[in-house]
Amino acid sequence: MSKILIIGQQAEGKLSSSIAKVVSAAKLVGGDIEVAIFAKDGSGAAAEAAKLEGVTKVLQIDRAENDHGLAAIVAPQVVELAKKGYTHVFAPGTTFGKDLLPRVAAKLGAQQVSDVMAVLGPTSFDRPIYAGNAIVTVEAPAAPAVVATIRLASFQAVGSGGSAPVEKISVDVALPTHTRFVKLEAQKSERPELQSASRVVSGGRALGSSENFKVIYALADKLKAGVGASRAAVDSGYVPNDMQVGQTGKIIAPELYFAIGISGAIQHLAGIKDARTIVAINKDAEAPIFEVADFGLVGDLFTVVPELTSKL
């Protein structure tokens, strides 16, 4: 039977919303599902993980060095833990998981499966290649373990009605001092987080300035939506980098997505393929975004968007 170890990403003691989706993928593999929380004080995150439906056990590994979730620090501990009979090691397809897991896989001597988008069996998975323009089915060797990151846009979060036991353990392994955290400049926002929001409103180059993005924020606030942007808008400096939606930014799967003043470059489309409903507003009727939009409205965003906001 499978025994799955999930790396429970946390920040400041709170569990990342990505973990409920990783558990969802793990349930499709079947077997025991254990979530390991590496933190300075992981009590809060461990308690949250214990509630996720399908989780058998939560392991809490508290260590001062784990505070910032640095790959070089966390990886040796995961490797040590993974050797204890786990058949699978899963991490979320976040920048944390992508940074960490290959370091674990290399130490275990395993080829990693990146961005699992479908679980076909315990060792068989679908994953995207070429920016999602092709899907490859891969069979991973069962030994030494199946090491995989999970593409969040492909899985629904499990519920939080569970009550798994939390076990505090220590993983005795020497940690390097060659990597030091300096700072994190995070964008504090009251709006829903882009990657877990059920509605997202994104603006593109046509917004023309940082100031003009206020029409996007106004619509987003009316819809209680997260706010994203195309690469062109980010590169033009209208909004910060972490708002970028697309192949090189965030890959999202909201129920409702508004692409406003976004032409629909392949790299942007790769980030929104899994959105349930796409609405495009653009003055260029030939824009490629209309090829994938469920609803398109051709018009000047500076008149259409405020009208939409006021009528909602």
Added chain:
Amino acid sequence: MKALVSVKRVVDYNVRIQVKSDGSGVVTDGVKFSVNPFDEIAMEEAVRLKEKGKVTEIIAVTIGGAKCEETLRTALAFGADRAVHVKEESEVQPLTAAQALAAVFKKEEAQLFLLGKQAIDDDANQTGQMVAALLDLPQATFASKVELEAGKATVTREVDAGLETLEIDLPAVITADLRLNEPRYLKLPDIMKAKKKPIAAFSLTDLGVTPGAGLKASKTAAPPKRSKGVVVKTVDELIAALKGKGLI
């Protein structure tokens, strides 16, 4: 300080990817190839560090068949001083690539290993992290800013939450994200000069690497297509349509 930069030959990012009808992969015959764009950014960064006097020598490395020589020539035109070609005609998966690159890094006694955060063909995003793991070196992935000082680097990383800054001791592995820099256009004299720069060749065996069991691809398929929806004329129509689907 020596910097090693790995460059991968990939299908050009402008090519519209076609899946073969028998599901055995994507069409690569008669398709334009170029240097993986993220590796190009890594290469540009190395050249800028050399221009600033922080790096003294740049070695470009690639793994692959005979056609990868073009990839190395491009890297040499950017400003690499010499190149290493790890010759292997069959597909090389990230762990195997990392083992070979780690061996080259050690052999060259380099201090800095720069490469793209991922290759745009397999989108694995693993190789840099794996090289760092195999050599027990620090890593700074998704770099958008790199500053080198004596024995250490300060790197700003693009993470989901924003921008994270790490300080890492050298030697180290740094993977380039999109906004690290904008690669220069290559000039004809540089392209000509690159033809004369030396390329050393090795096999995986020469480097002591034996590929282990890898992932087996059984089928490649095109993604499900989104169908074109409806075009509405007015905001009221749009609101009615969204309400009709219970979305607002």
